Amino acid sequence: MRIRALRRSILTAFLLVLSFLAAPLAITGQGTNFNPALPLTHIDNGPNSAWAESQHYLVLVSLDGFRWDYATRDNATHLLALGKAGVWAPQGMLPSYPSLTFPNHYTLVTGLYPEHHGIVANNFLDPERSARYSMYDKQTTNDGSWYGGVPLWSLAESQGVRTACILWVACEAKIAGFRPSWYATFDGKTQAAPTTEQARIDDALALLHLPAADRPHFIAIYFSEPDHEGHEFGPDARETRAAALRMDALVGKLRTALASTGLPIDLVVVSDHGMVKSEGSWINLDQFADLSTFDTVGDLLYGKTEEDRDRVYNQLKHVSSQFIVYRRKDVPAGLNYNQNAREGDPIIVATGPFAIRAHAPAASETSHPPNLGMHGFDPHLLPEMKASFFAAGPDLRAGKTVAPFDNVNLYPWMAHLLGLNPPKTDGDLNILLGTLRDNGVAPQK
Numbered sequence: 001m002r003i004r005a006l007r008r009s010i011l012t013a014f015l016l017v018l019s020f021l022a023a024p025l026a027i028t029g030q031g032t033n034f035n036p037a038l039p040l041t042h043i044d045n046g047p048n049s050a051w052a053e054s055q056h057y058l059v060l061v062s063l064d065g066f067r068w069d070y071a072t073r074d075n076a077t078h079l080l081a082l083g084k085a086g087v088w089a090p091q092g093m094l095p096s097y098p099s100l101t102f103p104n105h106y107t108l109v110t111g112l113y114p115e116h117h118g119i120v121a122n123n124f125l126d127p128e129r130s131a132r133y134s135m136y137d138k139q140t141t142n143d144g145s146w147y148g149g150v151p152l153w154s155l156a157e158s159q160g161v162r163t164a165c166i167l168w169v170a171c172e173a174k175i176a177g178f179r180p181s182w183y184a185t186f187d188g189k190t191q192a193a194p195t196t197e198q199a200r201i202d203d204a205l206a207l208l209h210l211p212a213a214d215r216p217h218f219i220a221i222y223f224s225e226p227d228h229e230g231h232e233f234g235p236d237a238r239e240t241r242a243a244a245l246r247m248d249a250l251v252g253k254l255r256t257a258l259a260s261t262g263l264p265i266d267l268v269v270v271s272d273h274g275m276v277k278s279e280g281s282w283i284n285l286d287q288f289a290d291l292s293t294f295d296t297v298g299d300l301l302y303g304k305t306e307e308d309r310d311r312v313y314n315q316l317k318h319v320s321s322q323f324i325v326y327r328r329k330d331v332p333a334g335l336n337y338n339q340n341a342r343e344g345d346p347i348i349v350a351t352g353p354f355a356i357r358a359h360a361p362a363a364s365e366t367s368h369p370p371n372l373g374m375h376g377f378d379p380h381l382l383p384e385m386k387a388s389f390f391a392a393g394p395d396l397r398a399g400k401t402v403a404p405f406d407n408v409n410l411y412p413w414m415a416h417l418l419g420l421n422p423p424k425t426d427g428d429l430n431i432l433l434g435t436l437r438d439n440g441v442a443p444q445k
C-alpha cells in the first residue's frame with residue numbers, strides 16, 4: 001500500500017517535471033528582474049546565432065489611438081524629442097483600412113493590408129470555415145490558423161534572432177512556425193491595468209539585461225492608451241490629453257532605460273490609428289433592409305446567396321448619405337478591402353464619423369449611445385484617422401521628416417534595421433529609404 005502510494009507520488013512528480021519541460025514556462029520574477037505585475041512566458045527557440053548576437057536591437061512601441069497630431073497639440077516633449085533626434089511624420093502615418101486596433105497592429109508587424117493577412121476587423125466571420133474571430137475570444141486570438149503573413153518576430157526567430165512580444169496583437173499565437181521567445185498575452189484586463197504600464201518597461205529592460213545568447217533583438221510593446229480615454233471622452237477632452245501626456249512620459253522613461261543599457265537600440269514609436277469625435281446616434285442597417293437571412297458582425301454583412309447580397313445592396317444603395325454600400329468586388333482599390341470573404345458582401349463604408357451597425361441590440365440587452373470618440377474610418381476621407389510615427393537610434397538619420405505613408409511600409413524597413421531578409425509584402429523599403437543611415441544598402445544576412 002505504502003510502496004504503491006510512494007510509486008504513485010514518484011510517478012506524479014516525474015510527470016509534473018515532464019509537463020513543465022513541455023509547456024511554455026511562465027517566468028514570474030524568480031531569478032530574474034522581470035516585474036511580477038506582468039509575467040512573461042518563455043519559449044525555448046534556442047540561443048541567438050553568432051551572427052544575430054552581432055546585430056543591433058529594435059524596440060517597437062505602439063500607443064493605441066495616439067492620433068498623429070496629439071504630440072504637437074499637447075506638446076508631448078518626449079515624443080517630439082525622439083522625432084528630432086531621428087525621424088518622424090509631422091503629418092502622420094496612414095493606417096490601413098479599416099482603421100481599427102487588431103487589423104492595424106497585425107499590419108504593422110506583417111507589412112500586409114488587413115485583407116491580405118486576414119484580420120479584417122476586430123471581430124468578423126469567416127464564411128468558409130463557418131467560424132467567428134473575436135478580439136475578446138482567446139480561443140481565436142491564440143489560434144495561429146487565423147493569421148496570415150510572417151510577423152516580424154516569426155521572421156526574426158526563423159533567421160536565428162531572438163524576440164520578445166509584450167501584449168502586442170497575436171503575440172501568443174504560433175504563426176509561420178514560431179512564437180516569440182518571450183511574450184505576454186494581450187487581454188482586456190492586463191492591457192488596461194495601469195500597474196502593468198511600468199511593468200512593460202521593466203520587463204523590456206530585464207530582457208535586454210539577459211546574457212547576449214538569450215537577449216531579444218526585437219521587442220514589441222503595446223500600450224492601450226490614449227485610445228480608451230479618446231473613446232470615452234472624445235479626442236479633444238482634458239482626460240484624453242492627460243492620457244496622451246502620460247504615455248509620452250512613459251516613452252521618456254523607456255528611452256532613458258534603453259540608453260542605460262549601452263546597447264545599440266533603434267526605438268520606433270507608432271500608433272495604430274487616430275480618433276474622431278462621433279456624430280449623431282446609431283444607424284441600424286436593418287431599418288433600411290431585411291437582413292433576416294444574413295449573418296452579421298457589427299456593420300459587416302454576410303449574405304448567403306447571390307440573390308440576397310444583390311437585394312440588400314439595392315435596398316441600401318440610396319437610403320443614406322452617411323454611408324456608401326458596395327458589392328465587395330467594387331470597393332475602391334485604394335481601400336484594399338475587396339478581396340477577402342471575411343469582409344462580407346455587400347460592404348458598408350461610412351462617409352463621416354458615424355456609428356453604423358447591422359442591428360440594434362435585442363430588447364433584453366442594454367443599448368449604449370455611440371462612444372464620444374470613434375475610429376475605423378477611411379483615413380483619406382477622415383484625416384483624424386492618421387496615426388503617429390517617431391523613431392531614433394544608431395541606424396537612423398537625425399532630423400528627418402517623412403510625408404504621410406502607408407503603415408505597411410514599416411515592415412521591410414524594420415526587417416532591414418534587424419538585418420533580416422523579409423518576404424514580399426505590401427510594403428516597400430524605398431518609401432522610408434531616406435531615413436536609413438546606410439541608405440538601405442547594407443548587406444543583409
Ligand SMILES: [Zn+2]
Pocket residue numbers: 065101227228231375
Ligand atoms: Zn479604439
